[in-house]
Amino acid sequence: MEKRVRVRFAPSPTGGLHMGGVRTALFNYLFAKKHNGDFILRIEDTDQTRYVKDAERYIIESLKWCGIEPNEGFGFGDGPYAPYRQSERKNTGIYWKYAQKLIEAGGAYYAFDTEEELEEMRKRLEAAKVVSPQYNHITRMSMRNSLTLSADQVKELLDKNTPFVIRLKVPRNEEIRFHDIIRGWIVVNSSTIDDKVLLKSDGMPTYHLAHIVDDIEMKISHVIRGEEWLPSAPAHVLTYRYLGLENEMPQLAHLPLILKPDGKGKLSKRDTSGLPMFPLNWYDERTGESYIGYRESGFFPEAFINMLALLGWNPGNNQEILSKEEMIQLFSLEKVHKAGAKFDPEKTKWFNQQYLRKKSKEELAELLEPILKENNFTSTKEYVANVCELMKEKAHFVKEIWELGKYMFVEPTSYDEKIIQKKFNADSKKMIEELLNTLQAVQPFDEQNIHNAFENFAKEKGKIDYQLLRVFITGVSSGPSLAKIMEILGKEKVIKRIETALSTILLS
RNA sequence: GGCCCGUUCGUCUAGGGGUUAGGACGCAUCCCUUUCACGGAUGAAACACGGGUUCGAUUCCCGUACGGGCUACCA
Numbered sequence: 001m002e003k004r005v006r007v008r009f010a011p012s013p014t015g016g017l018h019m020g021g022v023r024t025a026l027f028n029y030l031f032a033k034k035h036n037g038d039f040i041l042r043i044e045d046t047d048q049t050r051y052v053k054d055a056e057r058y059i060i061e062s063l064k065w066c067g068i069e070p071n072e073g074f075g076f077g078d079g080p081y082a083p084y085r086q087s088e089r090k091n092t093g094i095y096w097k098y099a100q101k102l103i104e105a106g107g108a109y110y111a112f113d114t115e116e117e118l119e120e121m122r123k124r125l126e127a128a129k130v131v132s133p134q135y136n137h138i139t140r141m142s143m144r145n146s147l148t149l150s151a152d153q154v155k156e157l158l159d160k161n162t163p164f165v166i167r168l169k170v171p172r173n174e175e176i177r178f179h180d181i182i183r184g185w186i187v188v189n190s191s192t193i194d195d196k197v198l199l200k201s202d203g204m205p206t207y208h209l210a211h212i213v214d215d216i217e218m219k220i221s222h223v224i225r226g227e228e229w230l231p232s233a234p235a236h237v238l239t240y241r242y243l244g245l246e247n248e249m250p251q252l253a254h255l256p257l258i259l260k261p262d263g264k265g266k267l268s269k270r271d272t273s274g275l276p277m278f279p280l281n282w283y284d285e286r287t288g289e290s291y292i293g294y295r296e297s298g299f300f301p302e303a304f305i306n307m308l309a310l311l312g313w314n315p316g317n318n319q320e321i322l323s324k325e326e327m328i329q330l331f332s333l334e335k336v337h338k339a340g341a342k343f344d345p346e347k348t349k350w351f352n353q354q355y356l357r358k359k360s361k362e363e364l365a366e367l368l369e370p371i372l373k374e375n376n377f378t379s380t381k382e383y384v385a386n387v388c389e390l391m392k393e394k395a396h397f398v399k400e401i402w403e404l405g406k407y408m409f410v411e412p413t414s415y416d417e418k419i420i421q422k423k424f425n426a427d428s429k430k431m432i433e434e435l436l437n438t439l440q441a442v443q444p445f446d447e448q449n450i451h452n453a454f455e456n457f458a459k460e461k462g463k464i465d466y467q468l469l470r471v472f473i474t475g476v477s478s479g480p481s482l483a484k485i486m487e488i489l490g491k492e493k494v495i496k497r498i499e500t501a502l503s504t505i506l507l508s
Numbered sequence: 509g510g511c512c513c514g515u516u517c518g519u520c521u522a523g524g525g526g527u528u529a530g531g532a533c534g535c536a537u538c539c540c541u542u543u544c545a546c547g548g549a550u551g552a553a554a555c556a557c558g559g560g561u562u563c564g565a566u567u568c569c570c571g572u573a574c575g576g577g578c579u580a581c582c583a
Contacts, residue, residue: 012583132510200581231578318531344519347533393546478544
């Protein structure tokens, strides 16, 4: 029988979870749901020096906002494998137990080298122009560890509480072969891998030990993680092998990285060309810098994850707008790209626009409400909904309905100067004054009637300067259909606005 | 430097031994709209290079170049 699909997202709480992390979580989520499996959140806080308290809360809130919630794990109702935070798991002695197993199997050893001794070694290797200077099958023989020391010496050091680490004993010149779902078979010679520290001198495991122990204990079936882990994967395979579990180890899938939009390299906090890096607002206590989030920038979570999903994956057809359910249906790791994907801010905005357009005017009115409140504007739900319908096609974001259509809520306080200067003169003034009378007579005051009135007026009295009229009513030179704007505004307001404009704007 | 991974329009990508190399974003032009946007139409725009294998390679193999990742008692 096939193993139940159980995947995990395992971030380190060392700062705000950025969009790359969210995408990793998303792919894990989609894969889990696709296979009716479990999606687990585990906190990898083994580096106590980099721990950021607020980061855990931020991770949870971000996943919730994105709608990619784990069904088990930290902050999402502990499941049968609690605790889900590695610092707490450490207290159960589980990592120590596995480290001992590895030592017994001859796959790991104690190392007592001090920081100075390691530094010295590095210098020595550098001076000797060694091709890959590292703690490995050659250099370990000239260091202080349980491979070079006698059993008695080791026991004595241990008894005296000498600080030590436990290292992986990587063999010389062995082919390590493993399969990656996205990349296929990968073969690496063990001589190029260093003897990684598995257990640190503070008693905490490193990532290399901790994730393996937890993945085993939590019965993880697939490890879906960023490409940055590919180089250490052979060491992980070796660890499973020493544990006698190589055949049962989770399947691996290394996701391509998200790259900067311009320039090169991994996406960084700075270089996202104006768009956020983080799902939610993030304040970095250490640097005092704050970063704006996608949520606070007015992105819909559906648009955000849709955009993220298509960075490195595609559904195999030309469909680009996909609901979460459609993504789940169509998701497969085999369709994930191998190459890194440059993040495109323009397309990201386009995604949001697509989702905005799909919302009903009532939904949009609801979303606009807080912004209107902020600006002390109140009106009927119906009026707001009508304005949303009117402005919808122009906006990428809900807030743009306000920004672009402010004149639908408040009277203009200024008028497009260029247009006024160019077009406002004695003749056009007379034209507008006469038009005022025509407008007064329009009944009912709707788009079609207004349109007809314009046409009749033009026939009898000559050309109407619509742009000038628009500026008189809205203050700006472009926007949706003028007749429609007038209908929504209502006759009274329209007349009043024109009169105000006529008396405010001076003939030059 | 070493190791690993990668390379189709500017960007995200489809495809895959024989295709007019498809779509999307962006860009340009036109239509629609008495404006802008939306929508529609059209256009410019890509298989990194060199060798093989083959009747035929963008597709398979090998090199080279370029890009990226890793190279910590960080994850």
